[in-house]
Amino acid sequence: AQRVTQPEKLLSVFKGAPVELKCNYSYSGSPELFWYVQYSRQRLQLLLRHISRESIKGFTADLNKGETSFHLKKPFAQEEDSAMYYCALGRGGATNKLIFGTGTLLAVQP
Amino acid sequence: SAVISQKPSRDICQRGTSLTIQCQVDSQVTMMFWYRQQPGQSLTLIATANQGSEATYESGFVIDKFPISRPNLTFSTLTVSNMCPEDSSIYLCSVARGTMVLEQFFGPGTRLTVL
Numbered sequence: 001a002q003r004v005t006q007p008e009k010l011l012s013v014f015k016g017a018p019v020e021l022k023c024n025y026s027y028s029g030s031p032e033l034f035w036y037v038q039y040s041r042q043r044l045q046l047l048l049r050h051i052s053r054e055s056i057k058g059f060t061a062d063l064n065k066g067e068t069s070f071h072l073k074k075p076f077a078q079e080e081d082s083a084m085y086y087c088a089l090g091r092g093g094a095t096n097k098l099i100f101g102t103g104t105l106l107a108v109q110p
Numbered sequence: 111s112a113v114i115s116q117k118p119s120r121d122i123c124q125r126g127t128s129l130t131i132q133c134q135v136d137s138q139v140t141m142m143f144w145y146r147q148q149p150g151q152s153l154t155l156i157a158t159a160n161q162g163s164e165a166t167y168e169s170g171f172v173i174d175k176f177p178i179s180r181p182n183l184t185f186s187t188l189t190v191s192n193m194c195p196e197d198s199s200i201y202l203c204s205v206a207r208g209t210m211v212l213e214q215f216f217g218p219g220t221r222l223t224v225l
Contacts, residue, residue, distance in 0.1 A: 032212055043114075044153075044202070044216040086152065090212035096141070097168075098212055102152040 002027045004089045004101035012107045013077050021072040021104050023061075023087030032090035033063055033070040034098070039083045047072075047085070057081070077108045112137055112205050114217035122223045123193055130189045131220045133203030138183035143214065144176070145202040153202065159186040193224045 003026040013019055025031060035047040048056045050063040050070060061072045070087060087101040113136040123129050133142065142159040157165040157178055165178035180186040190197050203217040 034212065043218045046213055046215075049213065096206075096212060097143075097155050097158070098153075098214065099155075100153040 002089055002091060002099050004087050004099055006085075006087055006101035006104050008104045009102070010105045010107065012109060014109050015079055016076050019072075019074045019077045019081070019106065019108075021085050021087075021106065023070045023072065023101060025068050025070065025087075025089045027068075027089055027091075029091070031063070031065075033061070034088040034090060035059070035061055035070075035072050036086045036088055036100075037083050038086070044086070077106075079108045079110055082106055082108045112139060112207070112215045114203060114205060114215060116201075116203055116217040116220050118220060119218065120221040120223075122225065124225055125194055127193055128189055128191045129193065129222060130187050131201055131203075131222075133186045133188070133217055135184045135205050139205040139207050140183075141206045142180060142186045143204045143206070144178060144186070144188045145204065147200040147202060147219075149198070156188070156201075159188075190222065193222075195224045198222055198224045 005024045007022055033050040036044050037047040038044045059074045061070050063070050084103050084105050086103045089099045091097050115134045117132045144156040145153045146156055147153045155168050156171045156176055157167040159165050159178050159180040161180045175191050177189045200219045200221050202219045204214040206214050
């Protein structure tokens with residue numbers, strides 16, 4: 001079964017500290033992984049996708065097929081990074097759909 | 111990106127009644143989706159709204175409970191029928207363009223409370 005696991009409901013760090021939001025997935029096919037973010041009072045939006053290998057707002061995420069992980073990292077957290085982060089697994093082909101994890105609330109303390 | 115609006119933004123309803131949620135997009139999109147986010151839970155896909163044909167429902171969701179319409183490429187509705195308190199959730203519309211189906215843009219959500 002396809003599943004996305006985000007083990008931490010809340011991650012609290014101080015400004016300037018490194019951040020790692022964990023995401024593990026279960027999928028027998030070739031996965032597409034995404035991170036979505038929801039800032040306070042804003043709608044859910046795409047942060048980054050693994051196929052782009054891009055850095056957005058200082059965040060990066062590397063797909064590790066051996067460990068079935070797609071952790072989100074940032075070397076120096078900023079207060080404006082405080083938000084809810086959702087890891088999502090994409091199933092392509094005829095059954096295009098996203099499967100979301102339960103989310104991690106990142107709180108960056110000043 | 112796409113600008114997506116939902117109506118209503120929130121509602122409080124009585125058990126046994128029905129509510130229709132509207133989703134409007136500012137441009138034509140290939141795919142529209144409806145999600146539910148129950149309190150403390152993640153987003154769960156209810157169905158894919160297909161233009162000109164019946165929606166495709168996910169396991170655990172049925173047309174009688176969640177009828178969906180999509181009359182054109184910019185508009186869709188989701189009805190929550192015969193509501194009970196367990197239907198209290200945030201309902202989200204999302205859209206995708208072209209072949210990038212998995213890169214979705216989300217509406218602001220409709221917060222539904224059923225008494």
